[in-house]
Amino acid sequence: MSVGKMFMCKLMRLPLIALTSCPAEFWGDVAKDFFWKTKHTGQFLDYNFDVTKGEIYIKCMEGASTNICYNLLDRNRVCQFANVLKAQGVKKGDRVSIYMPMVVELVVAMLACVRIGAVHSIVFAGFSAESLCERIVDSQCCLLITADGFYRGDKLINLKLLADEALQKCRDKGFPVGVCVCVCVCVCARVCVQVPWNPEVDLCWDALLRGVSDECEPEWCDSEDPLFILYTSGSTGKPKGVLHTVSGYMLYTATTFKVVFDHQPDDVYWCTADIGWITGHSYITYGPLANGATSVLFEGLPTHPDVSRMWEIVDKYNVTKFYTAPTAIRLLMKFGNEPVQRYKRSSLKVLGTVGEPINPEAWQWYYNVVGEKRCPIVDTFWQTETGGHVLTPLPAATPMKPGSATLPFFGVVPAILNESGEELEGPSEGYLVFKQPWPGVMRTIYGSHERFESTYFKKFPGYYVTGDGCRRDKDGYFWVTGRIDDMLNVSGHLLSTAEVESALVEHEAVAEAAVVGRPHPVKGESLYCFVTLNDGVMYNSELEVELKKQVREKIGAIATPDYIQNAPGLPKTRSGKIMRRLLRKIACDERELGDISTLADSTVVEQLFQNRCCTAV
Ligand SMILES: *[C@@H]1O[C@H](CO)[C@@H](O)[C@H](O)[C@H]1NC(C)=O
Ligand SMILES: *[C@@H]1O[C@H](CO)[C@@H](O)[C@H](O)[C@H]1NC(C)=O
Ligand SMILES: *[C@@H]1O[C@H](CO)[C@@H](O)[C@H](O)[C@H]1NC(C)=O
DSSP: OOOOOOOOOOOOOSSOOOOOHHHHHHHHHHHTTTSSOOOOOOOOOOEEEEEGGSOOOOESTTEEEEEETHHHHOOHHHHHHHHHHHHHHHOOOOOOEEOOOHHHHHHHHHHHHHHHHHHEEEOOOOOHHHHHHHHHHTOOOEEEEEEEEEETTTEEEHHHHHHHHHHHHHHHHTTTEEEEEEEEEEHHHHHHOOOOOOTTTTEHHHHHHTOOOOOOOOOEEESSSEEEEEEEOTTTOEEEEEEEHHHHHHHHHHHHHHTTOOOOOTTOOOOOSOSSSSHIIIIIHHHHHHHTEEEEEOOTTTTTTTHHHHHHHHHTTOOOOOOOHHHHHHHHHTTTTTTHHTTTTTOOEEEEESSSOOOHHHHIIIIIIIIISSOEEEEEOTTTTTTSBBOOOOOTTTTTTTOOOBBBBBBOEEEOOOOSSSSEOEEEEEEEESSSTTSSOOEETOOOHHHHHHHHHHSTTTTEEEEEEEEEEEEOEEEEEEESSSSETTTTTEEEHHHHHHHHTTTTTTEEEEEEEEEETTTEEEEEEEEEOOOOOOOOOHHHHHHHHHHHTTTBGGGGGGGEEEEEOOOOTTTTTHHHHHHHHHTTOOOOOOTTBSSTTTTHHHHHTTTTTOOOO
């Protein structure tokens, strides 16, 4: 990565916010702009970040009560649908699963939950029936909201069928889900899918709304009441239900949105993410709506019907602030400058990236070609767990370096630790951790506070551990280098290798599986899978197809293996641990193996090199 050159855009408008040394004072001022039914009684931010001193907890504005929906907007349809949910027996604190494409009804459904104090758990519509079922059961949802179908490019996805399949799986596991409310007409009119209908459990969105009152008194929620659960891959295979709570999350997403995008009343903001991911929660729904921002809600692909799609929309709506992922930038970059330059893009003022560190080459293209050197780039680092941006430049205020998320947001205190947990000073590289909470940080893993503590706080007592590696340069800039544990980032989405492996091993032919990332020019990483078959089973292309299908069904299309290699043996340490480091070398055909003294049987490695797959399956 080139560290050298600093980029500084002409100062546009500096965010009107004073940096204060005391986070509680700073956030207390922010809170004054919101509506509180009752005032907080305890400390503004009360916490324990040190596992050695007792249970980990973070509380923001305890004793205060509010309602996010009320703070965001008071739109009729939202109230109507909130009344529908109530009529279905959904109460404050109940979990509601939402499995929908990027349609307005998705936002309505999430805010209707919020209005009545129910906790939404949105499952990305690209996930399989199995994944949906697992998430419904884990969060004990009482209701599922879905849609009939949608198009991904030219391909029709019959979402209702997948939802039915998921509910059947839940029933098979003995888990009852009350009803399946299906958003029907608006999507259906366009898609024309014939959905199977079971009158005992299925309800039609439009029919439900008929004649329903458009008034719904918001449910006033305590600051630390749960707001939503969002699942993220866990390194042990089972997804983690990250839980965010009402007040802190509201203040944090509203403020980061306002400052990081330098939000102004005449802006037209467009974030291309899906609401199924945290980016869509924080920076399509909550942050922008809390600021009354005008937003573009996009359903579709950046390359469909052609690769100018993004820029066509930018011109059509005069988009001023544009937020997308490095994987989309790399994808579009492949088609050269012409598709971009076909449109004016003169309305653009700030460009943002999210999802993974952006490689400097893509940064340069985004800056020079898309933004024509006039638009600052906000390269935002954050996670599902952090709720909002934690490392980020402020547009036109922070000098940029391509590939660096630059500096912490107000009140965020990062540190870099070495392997033994000591804080490193100055230029250094190690584990990225945070020393104190900010209002929007996650509070627990739903159903397992113990897993929350062991995942994020046990490794280095006193710190929140991000799981990412990081380098700090001589100017104090942070460069996030990637996951330290065994995660893959495919197109900016974190996948756990363990989850893919367990999907492979569930196939009757497979005895053992190990999955590693292999660099991919567009997706960032591709999935390279090694499978050891059961005795007597023959490896062939049919099996390969079955395995791919198996993973796709278990986890979703995003996790489809790119390479599958038959591995009669896997490199293991003497204690039986798979040496993934060596598998990564094999996947990339790198013969420099480094220290292999712990390897139990070195002939295995030679054999795997000889049978590498060179082309994707
Ligand atoms: C976008 O800006 C152009 C030029 O300033 C203007 O003519 C057009 O009406 C605007 N479009 C919208 C949708 O506001
Ligand atoms: C980092 O770790 C090593 C031991 O692993 C220790 O000796 C060293 O002093 C640590 N601290 C710093 C600040 O480098
Ligand atoms: C994600 O992938 C990029 C390459 O596309 C890599 O540089 C980076 O280390 C990864 N980031 C994370 C957070 O895993």
